Amino acid sequence: xxxxxxxxxxxxxxxxxxxxxxxxxxxxxxxxxxxxxxxxxxxxxxxxxxxxxxxxxxxxxxxxxxxxxxxxxxxxxxxxxxxxxxxxxxxxxxxxxxxxxxxxxxxxxxxxxxxxxxxxxxxxxxxxxxxxxxxxxxxxxxxxxxxxxxxxxxxxxxxxxxxxxxxxxxxxxxxxxxxxxxxxxxxxxxxxxxxxxxxxxxxxxxxxxxxxxxxxxxxxxxxxxxxxxxxxxxxxxxxxxxxxxxxxxxxxxxxxxxxxxxxxxxxxxxxxxxxxxxxxxxxxxxxxxxxxxxxxxxxxxxxxxxxxxxxxxxxxxxxxxxxxxxxxxxxxxxxxxxxxxxxxxxxxxxxxxxxxxxxxxxxxxxxxxxxxxxxxxxx
Ligand code: CAA
Numbered sequence: 001x002x003x004x005x006x007x008x009x010x011x012x013x014x015x016x017x018x019x020x021x022x023x024x025x026x027x028x029x030x031x032x033x034x035x036x037x038x039x040x041x042x043x044x045x046x047x048x049x050x051x052x053x054x055x056x057x058x059x060x061x062x063x064x065x066x067x068x069x070x071x072x073x074x075x076x077x078x079x080x081x082x083x084x085x086x087x088x089x090x091x092x093x094x095x096x097x098x099x100x101x102x103x104x105x106x107x108x109x110x111x112x113x114x115x116x117x118x119x120x121x122x123x124x125x126x127x128x129x130x131x132x133x134x135x136x137x138x139x140x141x142x143x144x145x146x147x148x149x150x151x152x153x154x155x156x157x158x159x160x161x162x163x164x165x166x167x168x169x170x171x172x173x174x175x176x177x178x179x180x181x182x183x184x185x186x187x188x189x190x191x192x193x194x195x196x197x198x199x200x201x202x203x204x205x206x207x208x209x210x211x212x213x214x215x216x217x218x219x220x221x222x223x224x225x226x227x228x229x230x231x232x233x234x235x236x237x238x239x240x241x242x243x244x245x246x247x248x249x250x251x252x253x254x255x256x257x258x259x260x261x262x263x264x265x266x267x268x269x270x271x272x273x274x275x276x277x278x279x280x281x282x283x284x285x286x287x288x289x290x291x292x293x294x295x296x297x298x299x300x301x302x303x304x305x306x307x308x309x310x311x312x313x314x315x316x317x318x319x320x321x322x323x324x325x326x327x328x329x330x331x332x333x334x335x336x337x338x339x340x341x342x343x344x345x346x347x348x349x350x351x352x353x354x355x356x357x358x359x360x361x362x363x364x365x366x367x368x369x370x371x372x373x374x375x376x377x378x379x
Pocket of ligand 1: 313
């Protein structure tokens with residue numbers, strides 16, 4: 001096993017780091033505070049190719065591998081997790097879902113718009129009564145011949161206020177349980193799609209999270225993804241890859257917390273020496289560094305298994321579970337190391353601390369990841 005990144009991956013890392021430090025860092029505190037959507041920053045992400053990194057160049061994508069994607073996600077997530085979740089949902093849920101399971105016509109129509117950032121996508125699985133228990137879908141899509149009639153409500157939808165296209169999971173035949181679920185590509189301009197108010201969140205505050213209502217939306221049959229009844233498996237397969245993206249986001253939060261804590265502890269002096277020279281702080285830094293490294297190895301392993309077209313369901317669950325726990329712990333320690341300065345916005349660690357929490361919740365809570373992992377090791 002080689003632990004050095006190839007030149008092409010180092011180049012992606014450099015580009016993402018430069019973008020994060022130059023374009024995202026100035027203004028990130030204010031955007032978080034005012035919940036302002038990062039419109040200019042998303043435009044720049046599109047120009048740099050970060051919105052369709054893994055998609056085929058034939059559809060306007062960057063043609064890069066998952067490893068390149070997680071490397072970019074880590075660097076961007078060290079600074080701005082509103083931008084990195086927008087990037088993650090667009091890349092690994094929406095573009096990947098359409099490219100892997102869509103028809104050629106669906107790919108031709110939707111992917112160039114999504115990879116270029118002209119359109120942004122949302123993944124609409126969660127409902128008021130169906131979060132972790134994803135088979136309990138209440139949204140219905142009734143087969144009307146050449147179209148489906150879609151009705152229902154989706155909750156916590158990332159990119160909900162700005163997206164032009166939704167991947168919507170809905171029940172088409174309740175009798176069949178999870179085999180009676182389908183996935184549809186829905187355009188937000190279609191009659192009957194209503195966007196609810198933007199959520200006021202603990203973290204990732206400038207990303208736009210909304211409730212979405214579908215009221216008698218006519219979805220052409222040609223916009224169903226896969227065979228009839230494939231929707232639940234589509235959601236599960238897509239989330240397997242999505243979880244690698246969120247694991248990389250969590251890794252970025254942890255690594256960013258460590259970088260800030262290292263910098264501060266070398267500058268800040270107490271009792272006549274930099275606080276990094278006190279064992280109480282040095283040991284915290286040692287623990288953080290070790291856990292960040294272990295999380296990175298799990299994230300890279302999941303990405304590399306996906307690139308090698310091997311099974312990565314358990315690896316992605318482990319990466320997300322572990323990296324998000326490390327993110328929460330590292331951000332907490334970074335605040336502690338900063339003392340009072342860690343409790344105010346200026347030093348960036350309090351934002352990472354708030355952002356870390358969502359990585360233990362979305363795209364499958366830590367508890368759901370443990371279900372996935374335990375089922376695999378016990379099977
Ligand atoms: N790949 C393919 N098929 C899968 C699968 C996978 N990874 N996981 C399950 N399936 C199949 C099973 O084989 C089974 O099919 P068969 O009966 O034909 O064998 C079927 O799906 C049902 O599986 P289970 O019985 O295991 O289903 P379950 O009800 O026990 O649920 C679960 C499994 C893992 C808990 C699942 O419900 C789950 O992942 N829940 C969490 C949902 C989630 O992650 N939500 C996040 C919302 S999206 C989001 O956050 C996006 C955003 O905007 C940031």
